[in-house]
Amino acid sequence: MQPRAVVEGTQDPQTIFDTVLEHCGVKADKNATFLVGERHRYIPNSEGGARHKLGAIENHRVKRVFFLGVDGSTVLLGIQIHPNDTEGYADLRRTVNHVDATDMQLLATCAGLASWHDNGAFCARCGARTQYSAGGWERQCLGCARIEYPRTDPSVIVAIHDDEDRLLVAHNAMWRPHYASLVAGFMEMGEAPEQAVQRETLEEVGLEVDRIEYVASQAWPFPRSLMLGYQARVVDGTSVEPVVDGVELDWARFYSRAEYEQAMRAGEVEAPGPISIARAMVRRWYGGPLPDEQ
Numbered sequence: 124m125q126p127r128a129v130v131e132g133t134q135d136p137q138t139i140f141d142t143v144l145e146h147c148g149v150k151a152d153k154n155a156t157f158l159v160g161e162r163h164r165y166i167p168n169s170e171g172g173a174r175h176k177l178g179a180i181e182n183h184r185v186k187r188v189f190f191l192g193v194d195g196s197t198v199l200l201g202i203q204i205h206p207n208d209t210e211g212y213a214d215l216r217r218t219v220n221h222v223d224a225t226d227m228q229l230l231a232t233c234a235g236l237a238s239w240h241d242n243g244a245f246c247a248r249c250g251a252r253t254q255y256s257a258g259g260w261e262r263q264c265l266g267c268a269r270i271e272y273p274r275t276d277p278s279v280i281v282a283i284h285d286d287e288d289r290l291l292v293a294h295n296a297m298w299r300p301h302y303a304s305l306v307a308g309f310m311e312m313g314e315a316p317e318q319a320v321q322r323e324t325l326e327e328v329g330l331e332v333d334r335i336e337y338v339a340s341q342a343w344p345f346p347r348s349l350m351l352g353y354q355a356r357v358v359d360g361t362s363v364e365p366v367v368d369g370v371e372l373d374w375a376r377f378y379s380r381a382e383y384e385q386a387m388r389a390g391e392v393e394a395p396g397p398i399s400i401a402r403a404m405v406r407r408w409y410g411g412p413l414p415d416e417q
């Protein structure tokens with residue numbers, strides 16, 4: 124098989140444009156805009172935003188380029204730079220005000236694609252090498268020509284309430300002290316999201332829930348999750364005392380809004396991170412900005 128042009132490794136701008144045109148049918152030029160995302164980090168421009176003009180990132184730093192879309196007449200490209208090259212990065216979770224929702228999503232897409240490529244060097248069917256294709260949205264096997272696409276793993280995250288409308292938050296043993304979030308977990312093969320909500324809740328905190336309702340979703344490609352947010356209530360007549368396994372979770376408890384506010388102000392509980400669906404769901408229950416946002 125004749126290898127196709129790739130945008131992996133150091134590339135001059137014209138090669139990038141040619142490849143985007145060939146793989147995606149989109150003509151990019153010197154007005155093309157780059158975003159650089161990697162896990163929870165991005166490289167900000169001088170105003171703190173995420174978009175860069177061509178030349179802002181030196182060619183030797185570029186590992187891969189991804190086609191992210193078109194905004195008006197501007198072609199949007201994502202850049203993955205080499206690992207260990209941390210110069211100029213900022214934490215997306217701390218600079219959230221400079222990056223709008225669209226660019227946040229583009230950065231997350233870039234980070235998710237980067238991780239997928241890094242882990243997809245070999246074909247899952249025949250074991251031969253694969254190569255970058257379709258502007259970063261495919262990898263093609265050089266042995267059997269199989270095309271692999273980026274995958275995402277559905278997960279559920281659940282706001283568990285009791286009859287008094289208290290909210291359950293839990294602490295994972297691997298998290299920093301006081302940081303507490305909602306119960307969450309990956310869906311299993313053959314499972315519906317509502318079943319995953321019931322299973323994860325029972326497994327992680329020993330509670331039975333019903334009245335399960337969908338709330339919202341969020342792509343979380345760090346590296347490849349899709350978070351499906353639900354709310355649920357403890358089944359009437361069953362225990363409202365959470366029981367944790369002491370290994371994955373080391374504590375979980377229900378809070379009223381007043382108790383949660385008090386615990387946050389006292390530093391006993393730290394709320395989920397600012398760009399997470401977990402925080403949005405806690406805010407939804409709390410009824411507005413959390414004490415650490417006021």
Ligand SMILES: [Zn+2]
Pocket residue numbers: 246247248249250251264265266267268269
């Ligand atoms: Zn193959």
